[in-house]
Amino acid sequence: MxxxxxxxxxxxxxxxxxxxxxxxxxxxxxxxxRRFIRKLGGCGLIMTEFTSADGVLRKKDQKAKRYLHxxxxxxxxxxxxxxxxxxxxxxxxxxxxxxxxxxxxxxLGCPAKKVVKCNGGSGLLRDxxxxxxxxxxxxxxxxxxxxVKFRAGWDDNNIICVELAxxxxxxxxxxxxxxxxxxxxxxxxNARWEWIAAVKDAVxxxxxxxxxxxxxxxxxxxxxxxxxxxxxxGRAAATNPxxxxxxxxxxxxxxxxxxxxxxxxxLLSGYYKEIKSSDQPDAIGKMKQFACWFTHGVGNGNELRRxxxxxxxxxxxxxxxxxxxxxxxxxxxxxxxxxxxxEPVDDATEHAPLEAAN
Numbered sequence: 001m002x003x004x005x006x007x008x009x010x011x012x013x014x015x016x017x018x019x020x021x022x023x024x025x026x027x028x029x030x031x032x033x034r035r036f037i038r039k040l041g042g043c044g045l046i047m048t049e050f051t052s053a054d055g056v057l058r059k060k061d062q063k064a065k066r067y068l069h070x071x072x073x074x075x076x077x078x079x080x081x082x083x084x085x086x087x088x089x090x091x092x093x094x095x096x097x098x099x100x101x102x103x104x105x106x107x108l109g110c111p112a113k114k115v116v117k118c119n120g121g122s123g124l125l126r127d128x129x130x131x132x133x134x135x136x137x138x139x140x141x142x143x144x145x146x147x148v149k150f151r152a153g154w155d156d157n158n159i160i161c162v163e164l165a166x167x168x169x170x171x172x173x174x175x176x177x178x179x180x181x182x183x184x185x186x187x188x189x190n191a192r193w194e195w196i197a198a199v200k201d202a203v204x205x206x207x208x209x210x211x212x213x214x215x216x217x218x219x220x221x222x223x224x225x226x227x228x229x230x231x232x233x234g235r236a237a238a239t240n241p242x243x244x245x246x247x248x249x250x251x252x253x254x255x256x257x258x259x260x261x262x263x264x265x266x267l268l269s270g271y272y273k274e275i276k277s278s279d280q281p282d283a284i285g286k287m288k289q290f291a292c293w294f295t296h297g298v299g300n301g302n303e304l305r306r307x308x309x310x311x312x313x314x315x316x317x318x319x320x321x322x323x324x325x326x327x328x329x330x331x332x333x334x335x336x337x338x339x340x341x342x343e344p345v346d347d348a349t350e351h352a353p354l355e356a357a358n
Contacts, residue, residue: 003223005231006042006248011206012145012174014076014102016230018044020219020244021177021208023234024080024107024149026050027289031070032274036267037237038074042244044230046077050107052120053083053092066280068099078103078147082110084119086133090141097142103174104142106134108150108164111183122183125154128167135171145174149210149232152195155184165199165207177208177232197226208232216243216250238293241267261298265325268294272321276314287317 003009005019022029022037024047034046048067055064070077079096081104083089089106096104108131110121117123124131139146148168153159165176178199180191191211200207209228213219214236222231236243242259249256259267271290275283291308295301307320 003229004251005219005223006251009044009206009229011045011103011147014145016044016076018042018244018248019230020247021045021230021232022047022237022244023210023232024048024050024078024105025234025238027286028238030067030280031074032271032278034074034077035071036271036274037241037244040241040245040267042246042248043233044076045103046074047105048077048079050080050082050110050121053081053085053089056081056092056095057088068096068101070101076102078105080105080107080149082107082115082120084124084130084134086130086137089134090137093138093142093146097144101144103145103147104138105177106138106146106148108148109179111151111186116183122151122154125151125160125164125183126158128160128164131164132167132171135168135173139172146172147175147177148173149177149179149208151179151181151183152192153182155182158182159195161195162198162202165203169203169205173205175206175208175229176203177210180209180211193222193226196222196228200227200229206230210234216247216256219247220250239296241294259297261325264294264298265321269318269321269325272314272318276318283314284311284317287311287314291317 003019007019008015008017009019010016020043022034022043026049029047029049037043037046051064051067055061068079079101081089081092081096083092093104107121108124112121115121115123150161150164152161161178168176176199178196180193180195181189193209196207196209206229208230209222209226210232213222213231213233219231222228233243246256272287275286280286288309291305295304298304304324307324308317311317311320
């Protein structure tokens, strides 16, 4: 029997209000974005940007500190770490636990060359023995639930998702999330949901399905086809942050409300004000980045994007947004935008673009 995505569930002793999770995305899922997702409703579990375990241990690593900053209203929240040294991973996980996170997650999915060449992310999929050592070290280091997000394998000739999920269960991990692509696929091609179904059949711990979930209909279909316990959304949430609440509406009524231009104005303006007040070092770049996503579906959105990209300061960006929406004739309901496989770019040295995205 298929699960109801709006129902509460648990990862060990952590209660999660819905079976929908926000994927960790580099350059996207900072505390400002996560809190906006929380306010819009429907999302059960949120995750940080994936963060270098080495960076967490470096006392002067300001980026790692910023990535792991969160507020009380973000619970339940999981911190995702990447790295290849079992002891370093264990020490970083202890710090995450001490910071008050509800869960800690291991990244075995990032396909970016700069991460893979350091044997991090999906690069570790070629070395199951070291993965087992990391599993055992981290599990022995923390009391909070420990989970893993991974890809199906390095390439089509090396599909190890079932073996890896069983290893995770044997090592005491509390849940697994599978992005149903290989490292070789990157973000191209179609996600192979049958791999999620195979993992679900192989283990008793919760299985979270991820990949090509762009609409509420997709969420209902992946649950029906794979039997997964929860659904994780990445890139679709960047262009349509209302997707989580839409999924609950779709489940309840068979239809869902589309955001109006007024909704998008309120979201974009509010988001930019939060970015400006947070004094982020890359505030102007982040504002321009999000203009490309949040304006999907806005009438004459190309004009708004051009104006925002021409701005030189956060204040100029805010002024451009207000002027644009003041000139809109009416607040229209718009159709759900299509989502391409193009990844927003993040310049953080420890990160790769939109890891764990759908």
